[in-house]
Structures are given as structure tokens and as C-alpha cells.
Amino acid sequence: MSKLITLQEAISEYVKNGDLVYAAGFTHLIPFAAGHEIIRQGLKDLTLARATPDLIYDMMVAAGCARKVIFSYMGNPGVGSLRFVRSEIEAGRLEWEEYSHFGMISSLQAGATGLPFMPMNLTAAVDLEKVNPLYRSVIDPYSGMQVVVVPPLKPDVAIVHVQRADAEGNAHIWGIIGEQKEAAFAAQSVILTCEEIVDESVIRSDPNRTLIPSFIVDAVCLVPYCSHPSYTQGYYDRDNAFYLQWDEISKSSEAIKAWLDEWVYGVRDRAEYWQKLGAEVHERLKVSSRPSATVDYGNY
Amino acid sequence: MTINASRLLRDGDVVFVGVGLPNLACNLARRTHAPNLLMIYEAGVIGAQPSRLPLSIGDPTLVSGATAVCSMYDVFAFYLQRGNVDVGFMGGAQIDRFGNINATVIGDYFHPKVRLPGSGGSKEIAAWANRCYIITPHQKRRFPAKVDFCTSVGFLNGRAERDAFGLRGGGTQAVVTDIGIMQPDQSGELVLTGLHPARTVEEAKANTGWELKVAADLHITQPPSDEELRILREDLDPTGIYLKGE
Numbered sequence: 196m197s198k199l200i201t202l203q204e205a206i207s208e209y210v211k212n213g214d215l216v217y218a219a220g221f222t223h224l225i226p227f228a229a230g231h232e233i234i235r236q237g238l239k240d241l242t243l244a245r246a247t248p249d250l251i252y253d254m255m256v257a258a259g260c261a262r263k264v265i266f267s268y269m270g271n272p273g274v275g276s277l278r279f280v281r282s283e284i285e286a287g288r289l290e291w292e293e294y295s296h297f298g299m300i301s302s303l304q305a306g307a308t309g310l311p312f313m314p315m316n317l318t319a320a321v322d323l324e325k326v327n328p329l330y331r332s333v334i335d336p337y338s339g340m341q342v343v344v345v346p347p348l349k350p351d352v353a354i355v356h357v358q359r360a361d362a363e364g365n366a367h368i369w370g371i372i373g374e375q376k377e378a379a380f381a382a383q384s385v386i387l388t389c390e391e392i393v394d395e396s397v398i399r400s401d402p403n404r405t406l407i408p409s410f411i412v413d414a415v416c417l418v419p420y421c422s423h424p425s426y427t428q429g430y431y432d433r434d435n436a437f438y439l440q441w442d443e444i445s446k447s448s449e450a451i452k453a454w455l456d457e458w459v460y461g462v463r464d465r466a467e468y469w470q471k472l473g474a475e476v477h478e479r480l481k482v483s484s485r486p487s488a489t490v491d492y493g494n495y
Numbered sequence: 496m497t498i499n500a501s502r503l504l505r506d507g508d509v510v511f512v513g514v515g516l517p518n519l520a521c522n523l524a525r526r527t528h529a530p531n532l533l534m535i536y537e538a539g540v541i542g543a544q545p546s547r548l549p550l551s552i553g554d555p556t557l558v559s560g561a562t563a564v565c566s567m568y569d570v571f572a573f574y575l576q577r578g579n580v581d582v583g584f585m586g587g588a589q590i591d592r593f594g595n596i597n598a599t600v601i602g603d604y605f606h607p608k609v610r611l612p613g614s615g616g617s618k619e620i621a622a623w624a625n626r627c628y629i630i631t632p633h634q635k636r637r638f639p640a641k642v643d644f645c646t647s648v649g650f651l652n653g654r655a656e657r658d659a660f661g662l663r664g665g666g667t668q669a670v671v672t673d674i675g676i677m678q679p680d681q682s683g684e685l686v687l688t689g690l691h692p693a694r695t696v697e698e699a700k701a702n703t704g705w706e707l708k709v710a711a712d713l714h715i716t717q718p719p720s721d722e723e724l725r726i727l728r729e730d731l732d733p734t735g736i737y738l739k740g741e
Binding site: 266296303315316320369376432 | 514515537538539540549550551552553554555557558559560564565566567568571572575576599604605606607608609610612613614615616617618619621622623644645646647648651657660661662663
């Protein structure tokens with residue numbers, strides 16, 4: 196059964212005020228278009244979880260969508276500070292819950308696999324474990340040694356961008372796979388956005404590449420260029436120039452507001468946003484081909 | 496600073512690469528004395544051979560031509576926690592006398608004076624990689640006697656304290672700055688073991704927040720070769736994004 200709907204419909208149906216949202220993607224495949232749609236629909240009081248909040252959450256926090264962030268690295272990757280989120284935290288206006296990458300991802304792993312907690316070896320860096328009471332420790336019943344544990348992270352909604360999916364939501368992903376699968380399995384509802392909708396036979400031609408099966412997916416949205424200024428491996432490049440530019444924009448609330456007015460509130464959807472970026476940006480982000488060798492599954 | 500950091504890497508090392516200058520140092524090492532350096536990026540890329548210098552550690556150039564890509568859970572669990580990483584390469588806002596790193600907060604955690612990005616991968620890398628190296632400019636504010644917040648451990652309050660945790664990794668092995676190199680002594684305290692040409696012990700002392708001891712066998716580091724400088728400036732960072740401070 197086809198689950199194809201527009202991104203507007205998917206956000207409106209599956210994201211509610213106050214939800215815990217996980218917009219997945221470690222640097223790669225970050226679903227910016229979905230973040231922008233959440234901003235346009237004026238959702239409030241969200242708890243926004245991501246290992247790296249990245250610009251998508253800087254924008255959503257600046258637009259007033261969030262009550263709290265959950266993260267493990269709050270920076271503009273490769274550039275420096277994630278200015279808006281940082282200033283809200285410094286001013287005491289935004290709640291936060293913090294892990295290391297491994298703690299965060301272990302927490303998601305527990306949520307995705309239905310476990311009550313996930314153990315990790317000791318790191319001796321106990322300061323974070325002291326300020327985040329969700330870090331606990333238990334005795335390993337086999338060795339008698341202490342291990343650190345984190346509870347399951349269970350988002351109300353995961354938004355996961357992929358290269359291609361069929362209309363039911365079986366999804367192929369390649370490149371950095373970050374926590375795409377874990378976020379999808381951990382969440383109550385899953386919105387899948389994709390660069391291309393393909394026939395089921397394409398999915399079945401390479402089942403090892405299917406990270407997300409259709410039966411955990413609620414909505415499938417065709418959203419080309421969904422990740423910009425992040426990227427989609429093999430489709431378009433990361434817009435590093437924009438990541439540097441955001442460092443300037445995010446120095447003032449006025450500049451952020453002006454940017455949101457023009458690029459989020461001022462466009463109807465991702466197609467219009469991409470057109471507005473213009474030919475020069477399209478050209479700059481083009482990527483040449485480097486296909487993998489094909490594999491032969493054999494005809495049994 | 497970057498060049499001296501790159502020289503600490505050995506050919507064949509498996510290195511967990513961090514963002515910024517460590518990224519540059521590892522890519523330089525791979526193009527000079529350590530062609531068999533195996534670079535692992537916390538985004539889950541194994542054996543990356545980037546054809547351009549990645550701005551972020553999740554750049555698509557890391558993936559194309561890599562030997563493997565895995566999930567973030569897998570890279571931290573199978574590769575790092577399991578003990579398959581030789582070197583962790585890190586930076587930080589504050590490094591203290593015992594090589595502990597603060598990348599989280601200046602001031603009180605709940606009422607931050609300056610909020611920094613936080614751990615990322617460093618909490619686990621510092622504990623579990625066999626050797627850890629730190630690159631940071633030599634400034635007094637970056638080298639307090641004790642960090643405000645211990646994001647990742649060197650030797651806590653001394654080597655014995657780290658040992659008591661039974662961590663598998665060997666901890667901070669060297670801190671490379673723009674003045675010289677500091678390495679832990681028997682007790683785990685960082686002492687000055689190397690000076691870059693034309694830099695002085697006095698400079699190093701004046702820019703360190705504890706009474707910096709000087710190793711008996713203090714050496715002068717080899718100046719950068721023309722080849723190292725050329726690769727850095729022309730190939731790796733032609734627009735000076737990383738090296739603007741150096």
C-alpha cells in the first residue's frame with residue numbers, strides 16, 4: 196500500500212506540539228526541508244534530539260519551535276559554535292540534556308532494540324555523568340565490574356531522509372548511515388523523505404542496502420534536495436559555504452529572522468527553495484559519478 | 496603545530512580523527528611519512544582517502560573510496576570500545592596539568608559563562624584509544640591547573656587515579672602547541688619536552704597556568720620541511736580555513 200503523501204501533510208499529521216522529534220543524519224542526509232516545514236507550521240514546545248543539533252535545530256530553536264534539546268555535540272561542524280542554541284543555553288532560556296556521542300547513540304540503540312538500557316565501559320570522565328542523572332551505573336552480573344548505562348531514547352517522531360524508497364517505504368541508504376536506522380526503529384512514528392521514489396523491484400534488486408523496512412514507516416514523501424545545506428551522497432554536495440555563512444548570519448537574531456523570513460516563511464516548499472537558490476548554487480553542488488561495482492545475488 | 500602533530504603518527508596506525516586541526520594533521524601524515532595510516536572518522540567511515548580536505552568530519556569525500564562505512568553505534572562499539580583504535584587525536588578549550596580536557600563549559604555547568612560544543616566522541620576516545628594526542632595553541636587561558644569540567648580524561652589527578660579505573664587506553668601521550676610539546680611524566684603531569692625552533696622555555700612557562708616543569712632532555716623540534724609546508728598550504732588547506740591561526 197502506498198504511503199506517499201506531501202511533506203506538508205506528513206508534518207501536519209505526525210508531528211504534534213510537545214513531541215520528542217529526532218531528525219536523523221550525522222552530517223549526511225539531514226532533513227532540512229522537514230525542519231523548515233515544522234517551522235512554517237508553527238509547531239511549539241518540541242524536544243529536539245540529534246547527536247549534532249546542526250544548523251537545522253539552530254534554525255528551529257531560533258524560530259521558537261523548541262522547549263528542549265538533547266545532543267552530544269552542539270557545534271557547527273567544522274566551523275565552530277552553534278551560535279543560537281548556545282546563546283539560548285547560556286541565557287537559561289532552553290532546557291538541554293547532554294551525552295557523549297556514544298552515550299547518545301547507545302540510548303537510541305536501546306530505544307531501537309527494545310532494551311531497558313544500554314551498557315558501556317567506563318570512561319572515568321564522570322563530570323557529564325554527574326550533571327546528567329540519566330547516566331547511571333550498574334554492576335555487570337558476570338564480572339562484578341561497574342558499567343555505565345543510559346536509558347532508551349524513544350522519539351515520538353523520527354524524520355529520516357534517504358536516497359531512494361518505494362512507495363511503501365522500503366528505503367535504500369548509502370554513504371554515512373549515522374543513526375538513520377536506529378532513529379527509525381526507536382520512534383513511534385516515522386516520516387521518510389527521499390530523493391527518488393523507485394519501483395519495488397529496484398529495492399528487491401539490492402536488499403542488503405535496505406536499512407529501513409516499510410512496515411515501520413508511516414509516511415513517504417518525495418522531497419528532492421531535502422538535505423541542503425547538508426547533502427545526499429551521490430546526489431549533491433554539502434554546501435560548506437552556507438555552513439560558513441550561517442556562522443555570520445547566526446551572530447544576530449535580526450539576521451536569523453531575516454533569513455528565516457526569506458528562505459523558510461518566504462517559500463512554499465522545498466521545490467521553491469531549491470529554485471530560489473539559483474543556477475550558480477546548483478552548479479556548485481553538482482557531483483560527478485562514481486558508481487560501485489555491482490554485486491550478483493544469483494538467481495535462485 | 497600541525498606538522499609536529501602529524502609526525503607523532505606512525506605508519507600503520509589506526510587513528511580516530513577529530514574535527515579541525517587533527518583532521519589536517521592526519522591528512523598530512525598520510526601524504527608524507529604514514530601512507531598506511533588508517534583513518535577512522537566518528538561518522539562511521541573506515542579507511543577514508545579524502546581527495547579534498549573535508550571541512551566537517553562527515554563530508555562525502557570521506558565516503559567515496561573508503562574501505563568501509565558503518566553506523567555511528569558500530570564505529571564507537573566495534574571499533575573504539577572493542578580496542579581497535581591506536582590513536583585518538585583531539586583538541587579542546589582547556590587542557591590541565593594532568594592532560595584532562597574540557598570541551599564542555601567554562602564556568603558552572605548549569606549556569607554557563609561560555610557554553611562549548613561538548614564531548615562528541617572525545618569522552619570515549621580519551622579513555623579507550625591506545626594513545627591520545629592533543630593539538631591546541633599555547634595560551635594561559637587554555638592551560639589552567641585544573642579544568643572547569645572534565646569532558647575527557649588524561650590522568651585525572653595523577654596517573655594512579657586513571658589506572659584505578661582500569662581503562663584500556665594509555666591516556667594523553669603528548670600535547671602539541673605552537674610553542675612546543677608537553678608530555679606526561681611518571682606521575683602523569685605534563686612537562687615541557689620539546690620546543691619549536693626560536694621559541695623559549697620562558698614563553699612556554701608564561702603561557703601555562705601551572706608551574707611548568709622542563710624535562711632534563713628537552714629537545715628542539717625539527718623545523719617544517721618545504722614538502723610538509725607545501726602539502727599543507729597548497730594541497731590541504733589552500734584557502735587557509737584551518738591554518739588562519741597559525
